[in-house]
Amino acid sequence: MTRFLGRLGGWCARHGRLVLALWVVVAAALMGGSLVLGSPVSNDVTIPGTDAQRAHDLMKTGFGPGYDTGGTVQLVLYSADGPLVEKPRKKAVEDVLARLRTMPHVVGVDTPFRRGGISANLQIGLIAIRLQGHDSTKAAENTRALSKAADPARAAGIEVVAADSSTPADKDIKTGPSEIIGVVCALLVLVFAFGTLAAALIPIFTALVSVATGLGVIGLLGHVLDVPKQAGIMATMIGLGVGIDYALFLLSRHRRLLADGVPVVESVRRTVASSGGAVVFAGGTVMIALSALMLGGFPLLATLGWITGISVVTAVLTSVTLVPALLGVLGHRINALKVPFLRGGGSSGSSGSGWAGLGSWVARRPWQVLVGSVLALGLLAAPALALKLGPLDDGYGAKDSEPRRAYELMDAGFGPGVNGPLLVVAELPAKVAGKKDPVVDRIAREVGDVDGVAHVGTPKVNSSGRSVLLQVVTEYKPSDPRASGVVKDIRALSPPGVSVHVGGKVAAMTDAGTRMAERTPLVIGVVVLLSALLLLLAFRAPVVAVKAAVMNLISLGAAFGALALVFSIGLGSRLVGMDAPASSSYLETVFFSVPIESYVPLMLFAVLFGLSMDYEVFLLTAVRQAYLRHGDNARAVAEGLGSTGRVITSAALIMVAVFVAFIAYPDPMVKTFGVGLAVAIAVDATIIRGFLVPATMVLLGRLNWWCPRWLDRLLPNLSVEGHEEEPAMEERPEPVKAGV
Incomplete structure (x- = not known):
């Protein structure tokens, strides 16, 4: 491997301008394509083999619009100046409802002037919008359009916010300030380490090209795969860190060799053959660790892991190709633009x-x-x-985000549990006529009697008459551990011949915690074993x-x-x-x-x-x-x-x-x-x-x-580093063997 890396480094140093141009073109094309075509993200938290997933699968069968591949968006209304039912405000809300019903993919709109749709003080209301056939990867755009339709209510002095964690106010927050601060701090450290601005800028430039390439790939992957919304920020965070570090290790070795009088191209060749091998091994350990997350049994975590690993791969590739190219182009000018009063230690390593x-x-x-x-x-x-x-x-x-404002309004108007309702799906032993059937009534009654349940919605029977759906509101906010306890208690119900399943975000995260606890020893063991190997x-x-x-x-x-x-x-x-x-x-x-x-x-x-x-x-x-x-x-x-x-x-x-x-x-x-x-x-x-x-x-x-x-x-x-540039050995000991 070291010989191959050495030849690669030498070739890149001799053809530095070509390699530099290729990387810039590739990074610009990928990033540009991602910006033009968009970077779809997904909040899919499906966990195969869990009870929450079973409930989700049952909800997609026969429960009508909004329960299959569509979804539901809620708009929260708040009138600080008086009740929503007063004539001017009510008229404005009804205008909003009429506009929403005419929008594409909207198959149902529930008025806030219904039981459970308006708070006791009549100042907070919920509009539930059921969608079908829309592009679920464009949640932010869909929510933005629905929220825009509520402008008549805003004109009447009513505050309108979307109760959805993928709303534009949250999703469109950019990482720019964090990236800039991180890059500036890194540049300062590099200037102090090397003492020259030319040397300090090489790791920064390489890391930026690496991150841009990685983000471009991730953005385009969003069109064919479910990419978690945190993938971009995680890739940026890890990519900047390892990208700068890997280039730093290579640059330090190169400057030491130059100080010893080694010619530029030969120095680059030796650097990539030696420190480049260490970079490949180091990047390999990161990839092994991230890839092992696939054993966690949680698709979101596995996807987040290997997609984050893309930034590590691009960091390794730029380190063993782009860094040598830049070193070849600059030659001895690597020590140009010295900073006064800074000695710089990158070339000594004494x-x-x-x-x-x-x-x-x-x-x-x-x-x-x-x-x-x-x-x-x-x-x-x-x-x-x-x-x-x-x-x-x-x-x-x-x-100040819109999701948090919606959360607090719903909490104040309807109680904490409304922010994380449970979706209970019961599989019935025989077909029932409708929601008034005694079996359905018994299920609703038993669910309502569970400790911690605040409200049980009207049962909904699917088209086959073999499943019933209940929306259950607990007394606890979604992050309260007691909400998970309610999930487990409902699942423990056993009406004769009935299988009870619980879905929704709280149930999914409860199952995720259980799955993580089960799989953590396996993941840790595999990572440690493979890394040690x-x-x-x-x-x-x-x-x-x-x-x-x-x-x-x-x-x-x-x-x-x-x-x-x-x-x-x-x-x-x-x-x-x-x-x-x-x-x-x-x-x-x-x-x-x-x-x-x-x-x-x-x-x-x-x-x-x-x-x-x-x-x-x-x-x-x-x-x-x-x-x-x-x-x-x-x-x-x-x-x-x-x-x-x-x-x-x-x-x-x-x-x-x-x-x-x-x-x-x-x-x-x-x-x-x-x-x-x-x-x-x-x-x-x-x-x-x-x-x-x-x-x-x-x-x-x-x-x-x-x-x-x-x-x-x-x-x-197999060796991490080549040894052809080592000084003459004082005395090379024999490897220590068993029994010696």
């Missing part, structure tokens, strides 16, 4: 640096460092015991491979501890932009607890495990090369930390800056990822890579590179 000193200090007292690191990591992870998982609802949305192939050292996997798991504890502290305990929820409801007490405002979606920890695990492995690979390759030169394990650890510490720290600072910038994004899920990723990367690059890993490697000694003879014969000759 083992006499402060990081080498730290490595030597750790090597002299490994046991003390090991104990101290474990205690520090234990303290950081301790809050994770309070981690609270649960579904998020629109009540946690951005304070990849490291074994790279380093031919079983102990190092297993230890690296364990170290990556440790950094996750700190991430989950931070999430619990900020969101579950609520100590920092306000700092990250989460706003408590207006009705909250002072204490509730200060400690505003926010549930974390059940699939977030597993997604976070996959992303973090892959990203943490990046730094592990780069540190281990440096230690291994030093050990192969002279055979002194403690000295090799110090030299490896000294040669990579500055680069890894710069890379971690960049990634932390990018992730922190995205905390400003209004989506609560993105905020949780921003906090978790930023804390984990910071801990990983400092406590774990700076102290824990070196201490354990010193204590393990020659066992780090031990490999049984039989395994050494079985493993293919």
